[in-house]
Each structure stands twice: as C-alpha cells, then as structure tokens.
Amino acid sequence: MQNWRWLFLSLMIWGAAAFGQSKISPSLERELDRAATEGGTVKALVLMSDRVDIRALDAQLYEQKVTLQERAYTVITTLQAKAAETQGPVNAFLESRLGTSVMEFQSFWIANMFAVDATPGAIYELSDRLDIRYLTLDSELQLEEVVDSAPASPTSPNGTEPGLLAINAQMMWQAGYTGDGVIVMGVDTGVDANHPALSWKWRGTHVPTNQAWFDPDGGSTFPNDCDSHGSHTVGTMTGLDPATSDTIGVAPGAEWIAAKTICSSSHTSRSIAAFQWAVDPDGNPGTADDMPVGIGNSWWDPDIVSSTQCDPSVNPYIDVVTAVEAAGIAIVFSAGNSGPGSTSITQPKNVNFDLVDFWATGAVDGNSAGFPIASFSSRGPVVSSCSTGNTSLDIKPEASAPGVNVRSAVLSGGYGTKSGTSMACPHVVGALALLRQAHPTRTGRELKLALYQTARDLGTPGEDNDYGMGLIDVWAAHLSLADPLDPERVTNLEAYSDYTTPTSIGLSWEDPTHYAGGDTLLPGSFTVEISRDGSAVASVAGGVQTYTDNGLTDGQTYLYNVVVKDVNDSLSSEVEVSWTAGGAVTPSAPMGL
Incomplete structure (x- = not known):
C-alpha cells in the first residue's frame, strides 16, 4: 500500500513539473538550463x-466610430483596469522574493505581463501558477544593421x-501638408538632438522632456x-x-519623440x-495630442520560435502591437x-493577422529609374506556420x-x-505624418491601409513577395482618403501685426485652384471662412x-x-496660424505651411 502511495505522489509531482514546463518557451528553457549549470539569473517575460x-475591442471602436481621443482613452483605461484587477497576486509573489531569487521585475499594462530577472527556481515557481499562461525569454533584440554607409555632403542648400x-512627398508639401501638428517616433538607438536638422523639431523643446x-x-x-542609426x-x-x-x-513640419532601446x-x-x-507619454489617458501617428522600428528578435509565432497566448508581440494600433x-517595421x-523577413514582422498590422517595409533604390528592389531587401512570404491560405495576408x-x-x-x-530597409521604414512613418495632418480623424491603421492600397505596382504585376504592393505614394494615398468634391485648402497662410497696427492683425494666403479630386476650383465658386479663437469673424470671397x-487688444x-x-x-x-496684436518679442511661427 505504501508503494502505491509513493507512486501516486511521484506521478503528481512529475505531472505538475511537466505542466509547468509546457508553459515555458524553448528559448527560455535553454537559458534556464544554462543558468542552472553555470549559476546566475535569467530574464523572462x-x-x-x-x-x-x-x-x-478594436473592432468595436471602429463600429462605434469613436474619435481618436475616445479611442485612446478606452484602450488605455481598459488595459490598465485589466492589469490592476489581475496582477496583484503575481506582484506579491515577486515582491516577497525581491533581492533573493528575484533580482528585479516590471509590470506592464499594454499587454497583461511582467518582465522579471530571476533564478531558475523562481521562474519554475511562476510557471506552476494558474494565473500565468506562458513564460518566454526576454530576448536581446538586434539592430537591422545597415548594408553600407558613407559620409555625405554637409549641406544641400534648398535640396530635397x-x-x-520618389514617394511624392513634394505634392503634399505643395498642397500645404508638411506634417505640422503631428508627432512621429522612432524606437531605435536614440537621436542626436543637437543636430541642426533635428534640434528644432524635438517635441521636448516645449513639453516636459519625459x-x-x-x-x-x-x-x-x-x-x-x-x-547614429536612430x-x-x-x-x-x-x-x-x-x-x-x-x-x-x-514630413519636415512634424515633431519627433524617441525611445533609446x-x-x-x-x-x-x-x-x-x-x-x-508612446501610447500615453503625458500620463493622462484623456489626451491624444501627445501620441505619435506612427512608430518606426528597425530591429528584430532572433529568439522567436516559428512554430508558436502566430499564437497570441504565447507571443507577447501580438498583444502589444495590436494594443498600440x-x-x-x-506600427511600422523594416x-x-x-x-x-x-x-527572409525578420522576426517579429514576418507574420500577418491583418493586411497592415505587422507592416514590414521593403527597400527600393529611389535614385534609379524604375525604382528596382534592393538585393538585400528581405522577401516574403510569411513564416510557414502562420500561413492562412489568404494570398494577401501571406505576402x-x-x-x-x-x-x-x-x-x-x-x-x-x-x-x-546609408542603405538598408531601416532607411525605407522611416519614409513610411513620415508619409503617415503628412496624411494625419490632411486627415486628422483617421487612425494610424487607416492611414497605413491607404498607403498599402495606393502603392505603385512594381516588379511582377500585382502584389508580390519582393515589393509587396509596390512603392508607397503618399499623394495617391491622400487622394484616396479625400472626398474628391471637397476643395483643397489655402496655402501660405500668414498673419502679421506690429507696433504700427496695435489693434489689428492682417492675414494673407493663396487660394486653392482645385478640388481634392483634381477638378478646377474657380474663384467665384468658393469663400474663405475665417474664425478667431473658435468664433467666426469673416467670410472672404x-x-x-x-x-x-x-x-x-494690443499685446494679446x-x-x-x-x-x-x-x-x-x-x-x-x-x-x-497665430499672432500677437501689435507684434511680439518672439512671434509665434505660422502653422500649416
């Protein structure tokens, strides 16, 4: 009888261990074995x-046609509430071992998860918990190293x-869209904020640096x-x-923020x-004007296991990227x-769940006729374990x-x-900034979809695993989003007042000549409507x-x-545009040029 009891107990222990190990990724298991032999701790998610x-939730928000601000608030507070509701016991477990078997840990709400640096024993204890579904390695990400790099001329006066x-950015500029009022972001090696082409566009010049x-x-x-990559x-x-x-x-009118990771x-x-x-830089979920329109990413993760890459219950990138979107x-990747x-698309962007969610950007030669695809540019299709049988999703x-x-x-x-898909990716983020200024109510996904659907077909006719849909064309994307019957907006809007005109401000602009769809707009067929501080003041022929x-009022x-x-x-x-009656010591720069 004692032997049967011992056998039963042994089976129970073995079953619990097997259950725990089934929740641990192969890459993490390898590191746990190493640490068990050599000593030390392991970083895990x-x-x-x-x-x-x-x-x-995302589908529901599209169905409800919420504003960008309402969307951001709902997503942020829903995710934060889930973390607050469920993370307490795990947090207490980690706190109780902090300084012994747990060196450090961090909780997240963007996806319901923790990052820990702990001994193998503590990680195996975590794997036995029912409130934890999976543990994987907190991998060392790799930069998408450039293919070649060389010094260039220090300046190109008035150059473009x-x-x-190649992507028709100049067409957007001519229509008055430079990215003014829009934020872009890079997750990269950092940024030289003293660079003359970048210093004045850092958002931190007028908001708290954090x-x-x-x-x-x-x-x-x-x-x-x-x-210098970032x-x-x-x-x-x-x-x-x-x-x-x-x-x-x-988008030379856009501001930038950045993460050095x-x-x-x-x-x-x-x-x-x-x-x-990035989802909430100012810590206030009720604001959306602090958020970037797009985030550029030129890195890859060497430790993702392809067999489980498309399972959101074990791949942390899926919930994170989906939440940000x-x-x-x-989110834009190289x-x-x-x-x-x-x-040969690198991880984690060699998957698809939607036409544009894990957007990967190929590289063409923008200096050559026909814009040939670069030989180094990674090709599709998606990793085989993620194939859906849907041609567009698999490409x-x-x-x-x-x-x-x-x-x-x-x-x-x-x-x-520099050459590399790292150089192609930020062209897409800049294009998103131009589109957001022109279409301020559209989500980042909707703007990406416009770029995807209007790309110029290159190479093999149709969508292919070299170019994807082709070379992005931001002007074509803009036209696809605009109502063709809406007039274009005014350009070169300026305001001015000085000590000779202390109680008045003069405005000047250039009238549009066309509708968004390209039809001619005659001077006698429109008016220019002007409001001051939210109240209408004039209708000008x-x-x-x-x-x-x-x-x-002078000085206001x-x-x-x-x-x-x-x-x-x-x-x-x-x-x-803003200006001060009677002039100002430091006048406000005109916006929307």
Whole structure:
C-alpha cells in the first residue's frame, strides 16, 4: 500500500513539473538550463492568463466610430483596469522574493505581463501558477544593421532628397501638408538632438522632456544616440535644416519623440516599455495630442520560435502591437536585410493577422529609374506556420520605400548615406505624418491601409513577395482618403501685426485652384471662412486672398482657423496660424505651411 502511495505522489509531482514546463518557451528553457549549470539569473517575460481581447475591442471602436481621443482613452483605461484587477497576486509573489531569487521585475499594462530577472527556481515557481499562461525569454533584440554607409555632403542648400520625390512627398508639401501638428517616433538607438536638422523639431523643446524622450536603461533626460542609426531614421521622418532649407525628411513640419532601446541592453521588455510609453507619454489617458501617428522600428528578435509565432497566448508581440494600433498609432517595421532569398523577413514582422498590422517595409533604390528592389531587401512570404491560405495576408512585405544610398542625419551634426530597409521604414512613418495632418480623424491603421492600397505596382504585376504592393505614394494615398468634391485648402497662410497696427492683425494666403479630386476650383465658386479663437469673424470671397481683423487688444495673441467652402457647402481641411496684436518679442511661427 505504501508503494502505491509513493507512486501516486511521484506521478503528481512529475505531472505538475511537466505542466509547468509546457508553459515555458524553448528559448527560455535553454537559458534556464544554462543558468542552472553555470549559476546566475535569467530574464523572462511572464504572460498572464487573463487578457483583454484587444482585437474585439478594436473592432468595436471602429463600429462605434469613436474619435481618436475616445479611442485612446478606452484602450488605455481598459488595459490598465485589466492589469490592476489581475496582477496583484503575481506582484506579491515577486515582491516577497525581491533581492533573493528575484533580482528585479516590471509590470506592464499594454499587454497583461511582467518582465522579471530571476533564478531558475523562481521562474519554475511562476510557471506552476494558474494565473500565468506562458513564460518566454526576454530576448536581446538586434539592430537591422545597415548594408553600407558613407559620409555625405554637409549641406544641400534648398535640396530635397530623391527618395522624398520618389514617394511624392513634394505634392503634399505643395498642397500645404508638411506634417505640422503631428508627432512621429522612432524606437531605435536614440537621436542626436543637437543636430541642426533635428534640434528644432524635438517635441521636448516645449513639453516636459519625459513626454518626448524615453531612455529606460540610461535614464538620460536629453536625447542622445549611441550609434547614429536612430538619428538617420528620424532625420528621414522629419529632418530639415532651417538655415539652409536642406530637406532630408518626408514630413519636415512634424515633431519627433524617441525611445533609446537598441543599445547596451536591448531586451524585448525595453521596447515593450517604449510602446507603452508612446501610447500615453503625458500620463493622462484623456489626451491624444501627445501620441505619435506612427512608430518606426528597425530591429528584430532572433529568439522567436516559428512554430508558436502566430499564437497570441504565447507571443507577447501580438498583444502589444495590436494594443498600440488599437489606440490609434501605426506600427511600422523594416523588413530586414536578409534578401534576396524567400521567407527572409525578420522576426517579429514576418507574420500577418491583418493586411497592415505587422507592416514590414521593403527597400527600393529611389535614385534609379524604375525604382528596382534592393538585393538585400528581405522577401516574403510569411513564416510557414502562420500561413492562412489568404494570398494577401501571406505576402510580405506590405509595401516598399526608398532604402538605397539614403542621405540623412548622423552624429555630430553631420550627414551620411546609408542603405538598408531601416532607411525605407522611416519614409513610411513620415508619409503617415503628412496624411494625419490632411486627415486628422483617421487612425494610424487607416492611414497605413491607404498607403498599402495606393502603392505603385512594381516588379511582377500585382502584389508580390519582393515589393509587396509596390512603392508607397503618399499623394495617391491622400487622394484616396479625400472626398474628391471637397476643395483643397489655402496655402501660405500668414498673419502679421506690429507696433504700427496695435489693434489689428492682417492675414494673407493663396487660394486653392482645385478640388481634392483634381477638378478646377474657380474663384467665384468658393469663400474663405475665417474664425478667431473658435468664433467666426469673416467670410472672404475667392480671389481676395487677404483680410484685416480689427478691434483687437494690443499685446494679446489670437489663433485663426481658415477653411475653404464652395457653393455646395463642401469644406476643405483647416489651416491655422497665430499672432500677437501689435507684434511680439518672439512671434509665434505660422502653422500649416
């Protein structure tokens, strides 16, 4: 009888251990074996069993047609509530072992999970808990290293990089869209915030620095770059030297924020922390004007197991990326530089659950006729374990952008050319900024979808595993989102007042000449509607192009919003500018140019 009892007890212990081990990823298991032999601790990600169905929530928000602010608030507070409701017991377990078998830990709400640095024993204890569904390695992420790099001319006065013209960014600029009022972001090696093409566009010049710069390891409060890779990519998003009008960025009117996570300690948890920060930089879920329209990512994870890569219950990237997108932000990845072989898109963006969610960007030569695909650009399709049988979902990359000999910012205020899909990715983020300014109510996903659906087909006819849908065309994407019957907006809006006109402000602008769909807009068929501080003050006939606002208070600053209205009451998008009656010591720069 005693032997039977001992056998039963042994089976129970063996079963519990087997159950725990089935919840541990192969990559983490290898590190646990190493640590058990050599000593030390292991960094792991601990995924909770109870999680928000973020895809269902996202679909519900689209169905309800909520605003971007309502969307952000709902997603953030729902995720935070789930974490607060379920993480207490695990948090208490980790706290009780802190300093002994647990060296450090961090909780997350962007996905219901923890990052821990603990002994194998503590990690096995965690795996036995019913409120934990899976544990995986907190991997060291790798930078998508550039293929080649060289110094470039220090300035190109009044110059525009060929890659910007290749995606038709100049068409958006001519229509008055430069990304003004929009934020872009990179998760990379940092940014040289003293660079002349970047310093004046850092959002931290006018908001608290912790809302514009995230350095989870170094703890720095002013942007810096450990490699120049991050400066180069952010430069392609929004770079412009105001002293020379040397334009290297797709959206030179946009502001940038950044996270420095791909340097000395580039663990997955650092980038997850950056995504969580990006969703709510000011710590107030009720605001959305602090969030970027898109986040560029040029890194990859070497430790993902392909057989489980498409299972959201074990792959932490799925819930994290889906949550950020549900909040209204577009995630954009580089495809990788492992081409030209098939199925060479790097992890974690070699999967798809939607046409554009894990967007991977291929690289073309924007300096050559026909925009040939770069030989190094990673090719699709998706990893075989994630194949759905749906052709569009299985094809990778999503689309391509210029990524060969791209000139942008490097360290110490210099410029350099680099090649790689890392250079293509920020072209997409910059394009999103232009589109967000033109279509301010659209989510990041909707803007990505417009770029995807309007890309210029290159290579094999139709969508293919080299170019994806083709070369992005931001102007075509804009036209696809605009109502063709809406008038274009005014351009070159300016406001002015000085000591000779202390109680008035003069406005001037250039009238539009076309509708969004391309039809001619005649001066007699529209008016220019002007509001001051939210109240209508004038309706100016087309062709006049000036207005003087009188009866103002000397020294007071006023905000003007201007829209074009045609005879059918169709409206353009708004342009705004502010100025101080009687002039100001430091006048506000006009916006919307």
